[in-house]
Structure formats: structure tokens, C-alpha cells
Amino acid sequence: MSKNQYDHIRDIINSLPHCKKIGLHVSALEQGRGKVELQPNPAFIGNVEKNLMHSAIVTTLLDTLCGAVASSAYDEIKTVATLDLRLDHLNRLQGDKPLLGRAECFHYNNDVAYIRGWAWQDNEENLVAKATGSFMNNGPFALKVEQ
Amino acid sequence: MKPHKRLCARNDxxxxxxxVGIELLEDDQGLLCLLKENYDNIGNEIIGAIHGGVIGGFLEHAASFHLLDELGAEASPPKIVNLSIDYLRPALHKPTYARGIVVKQGKRIANVRVHAWQEDENRPVACAHAHFLIA
Known part of the structure; x- marks a missing residue:
């Protein structure tokens, strides 16, 4: 799989309607690992009084990234379906700070890829959430070819 | 179905x-959460499915409001500890509903289960359970 194909998958994910709407940017993707970034936005707030982001935002960030990493876990890009995703919310999400994340595949077989991911604000020691997910392998990803 | 009397304003x-377009409704069984049809929530354009993160977020939001419904609308917002989502079927580009139950409410922690469906409550698209700090 050439480097270009990972970048192509990244472009597809970054241009999905919901990712575009919130400005979610998968910034790096290679076999079995990836990174993501999200700039703060007043529309993400879940607690106005304390100016905290809704925890659904970090769920969306890690779901997207873990799915992207699962697609990229194999020797060739796969279409995957999320079976489950477990999130530990470790710290409050400051409403005015960027949210960053990384994820890695820690095991895969022909049927399922197992991914874990982390999200933080400020620096990687300030973890806000940890995710573990399993993704079913639905076969090779068919790149859309314009005829 | 009508807007939920006590919680609607707080959700809004x-x-x-x-x-994302979440509304709180009320029917004969009580609180019912609605995620409205919204193109901006799409996460898979090939099958036209709602983003898994939006479904997860909707379940979590629904869980916290079902808990608030038990605690009373004046209670401070429950703080999420963790959330476990099972994705059962693709959630297509149509209205999605969620309902939950508070399985256990202790002094500091509550355990809440929620499920989401589209046209048929017997064919859920996703379900989740979550722990919240309520102290």
C-alpha cells in the first residue's frame, strides 16, 4: 500500500459531512496508527456555565480516528464496521482549547481489528479520554474510480 | 409527542x-430523546449513515438526561465517568430515538442504560451503558 493511499483515506474521512461540519482533521495516518486534531468551537459546549465541551465531541473524535486506524491496520485498506467503543472520560474538556488525539491498532486478525486511542488538551500528559474499540473487517476498501 | 415539560428548556x-439536533420529547412512557434528521451528522456517504460518534454522543446525552429526569431538573449536571457503546445496525439518515433506564442510583455513582432506534424500537441501531458521578 503506497503512502498516497493512506492520504487518500485521510482526505475521504476529513471531507465526511460531520467531520467537515465540526472541522475534525485526521492529520496523520499510516499502517496501524494515526493522529487527529480539532479546534475549539462555541457550538461544542455541553456545559455553558463552566465553559466545558460536550463529552460527545471527544467520543466523535476518537470514534473517527479509531475507525480510520482500523481501516489502515491491514496490509491493504479495508472497509470496517464499528462493533463497540468504550470511552473512559478522564478529565473535563476545556471549551476553549484544541483537542488532540492518537490511536493505534494493538491486535488484528482476519475478522476484527482492536484499536486503542487517547485524547488530550495542552499536552499529551493531560489526557481527557481513553478509548478502546473493536472493528469488523468488511473486506477491501473500493476506491471510487472516475471512468 | 410533545416537548418534555421539565427538561426541554435545559436541553435547548x-x-x-x-x-446536532437533539430534542427532548415526552410520550406515555416518559422522556423520549430525538436526534433529528440532519445532513451534517452523516459519517458514511456511501450508505448514507449517521456518524458513529454522533450516535455515541446522542446515547450519552440521552443517558445523562434520563438520569436528570430521576434526580430532578434542578440537580447539577451528572459528570460522565465512562461510556460503552455497542453498534448494532447502520443508523441511516432519518430521525433516531433513544430511551433509557437508570439501572442503579447510588450515593455517588449511577449506572444508566440506553438504546436507540429509528423506525422500530424492536430493531435498535445502537445501545450503551454509562456511569455518572452524581455527588
Missing amino acids: EVPYAQM
């Missing part, structure tokens, strides 16, 4: 709920 103050 949440910017995230407004962005």
Missing part, C-alpha cells in the same frame, strides 16, 4: 445539542 440551552 446546550450548544452541542442544538448543533
Whole structure:
């Protein structure tokens, strides 16, 4: 799989309607690992009084990234379906700070890829959430070819 | 179905709920959460499915409001500890509903289960369970 194909998958994910709407940017993707970034936005707030982001935002960030990493876990890009995703919310999400994340595949077989991911604000020691997910392998990803 | 009398206003103050399109309704079984049809929530254009993160967020939001419904609308917002989502079927580009139960409410922690469906409550698209700090 050439480097270009990972970048192509990244472009597809970054241009999905919901990712575009919130400005979610998968910034790096290679076999079995990836990174993501999200700039703060007043529309993400879940607690106005304390100016905290809704925890659904970090769920969306890690779901997207873990799915992207699962697609990229194999020797060739796969279409995957999320079976489950477990999130530990470790710290409050400051409403005015960027949210960053990384994820890695820690095991895969022909049927399922197992991914874990982390999200933080400020620096990687300030973890806000940890995710573990399993993704079913639905076969090779068919790149859309314009005829 | 009509807007939920006690919780609707509180939900409408949440910017995230407004962005994705979550409404709180009330029917004969009590609180019912609605995620409106919204193109901006799409996460898979090939099958036209709602983003898994939006479904997860909707379940979590629904879980916290079902808990608030038990605690009383004046209670401070429960703080999420963790959330476990099972994705059962693709959630297509149509209205999605969620309902939950508070399985256990202790002094500090509550355990809440929720499920989401589209046309048929017997064919859920996703379910989740979550722990919240309520102290």
C-alpha cells in the first residue's frame, strides 16, 4: 500500500459531512496508527456555565480516528464496521482549547481489528479520554474510480 | 409527542445539542430523546449513515438526561465517568430515538442504560451503558 493511499483515506474521512461540519482533521495516518486534531468551537459546549465541551465531541473524535486506524491496520485498506467503543472520560474538556488525539491498532486478525486511542488538551500528559474499540473487517476498501 | 415539560428548556440551552439536533420529547412512557434528521451528522456517504460518534454522543446525552429526569431538573449536571457503546445496525439518515433506564442510583455513582432506534424500537441501531458521578 503506497503512502498516497493512506492520504487518500485521510482526505475521504476529513471531507465526511460531520467531520467537515465540526472541522475534525485526521492529520496523520499510516499502517496501524494515526493522529487527529480539532479546534475549539462555541457550538461544542455541553456545559455553558463552566465553559466545558460536550463529552460527545471527544467520543466523535476518537470514534473517527479509531475507525480510520482500523481501516489502515491491514496490509491493504479495508472497509470496517464499528462493533463497540468504550470511552473512559478522564478529565473535563476545556471549551476553549484544541483537542488532540492518537490511536493505534494493538491486535488484528482476519475478522476484527482492536484499536486503542487517547485524547488530550495542552499536552499529551493531560489526557481527557481513553478509548478502546473493536472493528469488523468488511473486506477491501473500493476506491471510487472516475471512468 | 410533545416537548418534555421539565427538561426541554435545559436541553435547548446546550450548544452541542442544538448543533446536532437533539430534542427532548415526552410520550406515555416518559422522556423520549430525538436526534433529528440532519445532513451534517452523516459519517458514511456511501450508505448514507449517521456518524458513529454522533450516535455515541446522542446515547450519552440521552443517558445523562434520563438520569436528570430521576434526580430532578434542578440537580447539577451528572459528570460522565465512562461510556460503552455497542453498534448494532447502520443508523441511516432519518430521525433516531433513544430511551433509557437508570439501572442503579447510588450515593455517588449511577449506572444508566440506553438504546436507540429509528423506525422500530424492536430493531435498535445502537445501545450503551454509562456511569455518572452524581455527588
